[in-house]
Amino acid sequence: MKAIIVYHSEHHGNTLKVVSAIADKYNVQLVNVDQPKLVDFSKFDLIGVASGIYFGNFKQSLIDFVEQKLPKSKNVFLIYTHGAQDNGDSDSIRRVLAKKGANIIGAFQCRGLDT
Numbered sequence: 001m002k003a004i005i006v007y008h009s010e011h012h013g014n015t016l017k018v019v020s021a022i023a024d025k026y027n028v029q030l031v032n033v034d035q036p037k038l039v040d041f042s043k044f045d046l047i048g049v050a051s052g053i054y055f056g057n058f059k060q061s062l063i064d065f066v067e068q069k070l071p072k073s074k075n076v077f078l079i080y081t082h083g084a085q086d087n088g089d090s091d092s093i094r095r096v097l098a099k100k101g102a103n104i105i106g107a108f109q110c111r112g113l114d115t
């Protein structure tokens, strides 16, 4: 199975720590949305979308990227790190993925260092 994670991590690298740990253990390609490479997402069976939570949402540039570049009807998982004790908010990215007919197979979230 071919898997890739597209991520944004700007504050303390919290989200990057999580996706790097996954990539260390599994054969997963990482793509930083701020340094996007030309990637053919249609070749992947599983696509992760990972972000810190900023002002209640996944990073807007990552949401826009997903809207523009992800093929329809893919298996997708979400990863997000947040400073607040509650779960953060994945509603915006979920709305975009729903429009694409994505199958969200799971989500992982945890608190990250916030200052």
Ligand SMILES: Cc1cc2nc3c(=O)[nH]c(=O)nc-3n(C[C@H](O)[C@H](O)[C@H](O)COP(=O)(O)O)c2cc1C
Binding pocket: 008, 009, 010, 011, 012, 013, 014, 015, 016, 051, 052, 053, 054, 055, 056, 057, 081, 082, 083, 084, 085, 088, 111, 112, 113, 114, 115
């Ligand atoms: C500008 C900014 C806005 C943030 N807004 C929220 C927020 O609305 N809710 C929350 O739980 N954490 C918020 N945080 C904390 C981050 O979600 C948390 O530190 C996250 O782990 C950052 O991920 P990163 O280090 O991968 O960028 C905010 C942090 C920054 C810098």
